[in-house]
Amino acid sequence: VSASDLKLEDSGQKSPSVDSSDGMMKKTEGQIITDTVQEVSVNEQSEHGEAKNISKNPVKELSETKERVLQNPKASLSDRSATSVHLKKKGKAVPSTSPVSSRYLESLKMLEDKCMQKKSPEFNKMENLRAAVFQNWLEKKKLLQLELKRSEKEKAEILRSNTEKQEALKREESLACYEAWKKKKEKEAKKLNEKKKLEELEENKPAEQNKEKAEAAQAVILYMMISCSSLSLCRNKKKEEYIKKKKVQKFLEKRKREMQQAKAEEKSEKALEEYEKWLENKVRREQLEKTQKKMQAVHGNEESPPWRPPGKVTYSGNY
Template identity: 85%
Template sequence: SVDSSDGMMKIPEGQIITDTMQEVPVNDQSEHEEAKTMSKNSVKKLSETKERVLQNPKASLSDRSASFVHLKEKGKAVPSTSPVSSQYLGSLKVLEDKCIQEKSPEFNKVDNLRAVVFQSWLEKKKLLLLELKRTEKEKAEILRNNTEKKEALKREESIACFEAWKKKKEKEAKKLSEKKKLEELEEKKPAEQNKEKTEAAQAVILYMMTSCSSISLCRNEKKEEYIKRKKIEKFLEKRKREMQQAKKEEKSEKAMEEYERWLENKMRREQLEKNQKKLQAVRGNEMSPPWRPPGKVTYSSNY
């Protein structure tokens, strides 16, 4: 099995032990089996002695000495002609048999195959990582473009809303100013009418007082009456002039408003004409004929 983190190969312990077991000759296997049975018997006897000690502690010393002597004799009886290979050695067995496995051609073939598999896996992993980075970069670019477009649209919408709000406020301000002017005129009219009425009443009262005067003062009365009449006429003429002046002012205000409207329309027309002239000039430059020397006569085909 190949480890993906550091690229090192780990060989199972069981496989190495079985391979080494296959290389051991038949005689060594028989000796190995004998040693295994002996170890089992010794373990069994030790367990029996432990049980006896627990049951009878006085007889423990004699049993221990007997078991020790028996094991010693057994150990002397079995000659160790070849090293005993045990299946419980684990990684120590791998280290002992490393030289043997490196010399074997099958181990080299397996090692090469595993190295090739690991190399191909590593290349696929690198390609996959590059593809993931590329897709993440593309997603980030698309997200950035979308956010920029949304922000530009929001800016345009806010500018358009501000312009519409500004025009609306200008219209409302103009309407309010006109309304205030009308209200002021309406407030002035009743005051002026009251003033006229009081003055007329005073004139009538004065006239009545003069008519009720004595006969001896008839000439003076006539003179005063004449003066009062003249005053009344002057007052009426003055009032008439004031009314005419108010009408003239109202007409002049209306004329100024009409003039402002006309001037605004004129400025718009002039702006449109300028824009049209610019467009015509641009189109004329695009459709202008090629340059010719000044001495050369050209004839146009349009008559």
């Protein structure tokens, strides 16, 4: 215990790399102690009948191994193997990887607490001293970590401000370059526009001359068209009058044809009516003749009626 206390005191004055090595050492010590506790509990579980007789020996051995581990962590591996062999000789062989019951762990913890209470007050003083040294080391470590964090934060802030300044300078430079390029392009555009205007004027001169010639030719053509249009108007008027006369003549001829057609239709209708009347008279006359012949055949002694023309119909008084 005293050796570990001295190590903790030295670690409070060393660099953060020593703190990390002490942390690794503590991890190995804790792992060794837990493995030893598991082996003892497994052996007690396998030999529950003999646990009452040999319960004092494992507790003593466990406390001794703890002290040896704290004093010399490297030599604790050989002691651990010897302790496990000694315990395995007393009981049956049980694999160390088997699950450990929480009930036996609690009983083992209670026994260990009783043994710790029975120890001397010097041991308690050493433990208190060790706890005070560890607390002091922990506070120093926290302060160191806070200092490191603060320094890292300051460095990050400085780096951020520097990057912002550099970016601002780059932006200003890029804006200045853009403005210079823009002015240069504007000057070049003005020169190009002036040059294009001159070229257009030179190109438009012959075009304007041709345009004037074309306008003069169009004026001559219009004059000729106007002079000709007066003649054409007279001709058109005469033509329209002739067309109107022809239309009137066609209309009169059509009307005449329609009247003649109507008269012919009336004549044909009258002829049909007369024919129908004649046909009816003929049928009646034939019927009368037939009836007269029948009557003569019935009345053979009677005198035959006098002859009458076919156009007239007379009725005898025999009916």
